[in-house]
Amino acid sequence: MSGRVTLATVATSAGVSVATVSKVLNGRSDVSESTRARVQEVLRQHEYVGRRPEPVERATVELFFQGVVNSYSIEVIQGVLEAGAAADVDVVLSSRPPRSRAAADRAAAGGRATQWIRELTATGRRAAIGITSDLAAADLAALSRARLPLVVVDPINIAQPEITSVGSTNFAGGMAATQHLLSLGHSRIAYLGGPPTSGCNQARMNGYRGAMEAAGLAVPKEYVWLREFLYDDGLAGGAALLDLPEPPTAIFAGSDEVALGVMEAARARGLRVPEDLSVVGFDDTQVARLASPQLTTIRQPMREMGTVALRTALQLAAGEKVDSHHVELATRLIVRDSTAAPARHPSLT
Template identity: 35%
Template sequence: MPDSRRVTVRDIAAETGVSIATVSRVLNDHANVAPRTRDLVLRAVERSRLRATGTRTVYVRCPYVLTDYFGLIVSSIAEALKVHGLRLLLDAGESAQHTDALATLPDEPGVSAAILILPPEDGDRLVALSRTDLPFVVVDPRTPPPPHIAAVSAAHFAGALALTRHLVELGHRAIGVVAGPEEWLAGDARLAGHRAALSQAGVLPMPHHLRHIEPTAAAGHRAAAELLDHPQRPTALVCFNDKLAVGALRAARERGLRVPEDLSVAGFDDIDLSRATTPTLTTVRQPLEEMGRIAVTQLMRVLDGHRPEALHIELATTLVVRESTGPVP
């Protein structure tokens, strides 16, 4: 709702951390104010004006194609922002990866806050952005977020732990892993959860059973083919997203392997595709829509002048057992 309370010089001073006298000098266009301080105060005044008129805009950056994974997150953010009466400025698509968006973001006219989905920039760039007065939240961070930056993600370690435990309980010990790119926070956590489940069963992970690739069905097909053609063929494949698992199912079918009688295959994410495969896919459900809603909730607390109660939130994942996994041959 619009804030009809009249904004005072004292309010601007409290928001920016400068003195009331400095705010007055800026508003009266005195010359003896540092340029950075002047910009800081003027941006705070603009945000106050936007709050008063109810026209706050949130910049949402998702530098990826809006597939059923990212599309679900962005859609839930859009719906939650609408409930709060906020406008959405969307920057999406892979071309957004090649723009220096974070550097220019604080100066975007009319932008009151931002939500960054899987930002490709490193932690130092996020820290630099946090030193400005623009509130933002990170969804599904690629690298470990700095302690003071609000972030929302899924419990990747716990999800992979539950998935590999499921396969171990079915008797599998030779388990291949088709993982995403290296040095992604989610992938590292999933690999750690997988290895923890093996360790609990007294099984050592085999280096030749691991492939790091781009998270596409075509890449999953190629990686699974390599693993299935290896002399020490795994009896199960854990794929770190459902599209990789679809590629693995095709590689198994091409080799005359029945799933799950000869080979178990599992995915991660539980997108719609996992229910359309033959057989249907055992996977780990990520709360993608809830991640978007929680990000908006976190952002609203910051916009309303409160510090989020928890800066880093991990939402629970759920193991979904379907037809693609079965007892070891």
């Protein structure tokens, strides 16, 4: 048949109304099976091709991180992606290089601090999620002006009222890790953590100090070593702690990667874990189970943290109220093979 086939053409051939043909095309249930079959046969005979439906705009969320992607951030990213897929939301992953506070202030003065936010709004992002991110005041102000909701997982800067964040019970985790080592008989316990300004690091360190104080034990200044949450920092910090005149018999590391660095520093000095040195990590990433010996650690629900961040960002984007601007998910101690009672080693007792 020549010419464009319309709904009216199909309706006339099938002996039904145009509305009935439209119902069949849209999969409506209020059409009898015999009528549906007749209309579908006419559609096939006429090789009817309807208008292409307008594409449905999918919500898109920006997921960004600063610094190096490590085992912790991979777990959080996976949680965000899984939650996005379940909510039929696209997640765009991007990286922003870390900047010093002075560099952030210079960028703000030159109008560059908000360029990335203008790009986000121009591309139709509904919300932004940051992982361990430190945002300048100009960025926060620009996000507010753009009405672009922001949720940060484990913010680098101490939690601020205007920032919605998701984390874990870091203080309780730090206390549980230290109490575990104390219960084994250790008294010379060191803490090797992340950036001093990091909220999660502060909480873990305070949990450590709280447990030591409750046990009536002083913490020597040199027993607290802060840098970053990466393997190389654990290697350097572990070396510094183990080379002290009176080294610790146990080290609580602020992350699993730091703990692995400590274990390598011990191995390089001929020390065995846990016979000569007990090590506890934090996160319970895959590397904790791949370590040799397997790592005793504090488990935080990283994927669930990513899921909660995505759901919270979508709630804010929809103009809904959230129960709390800072959510903390529970941590728990996972005991494996890297901790034991202190040994009677000449250099460690």
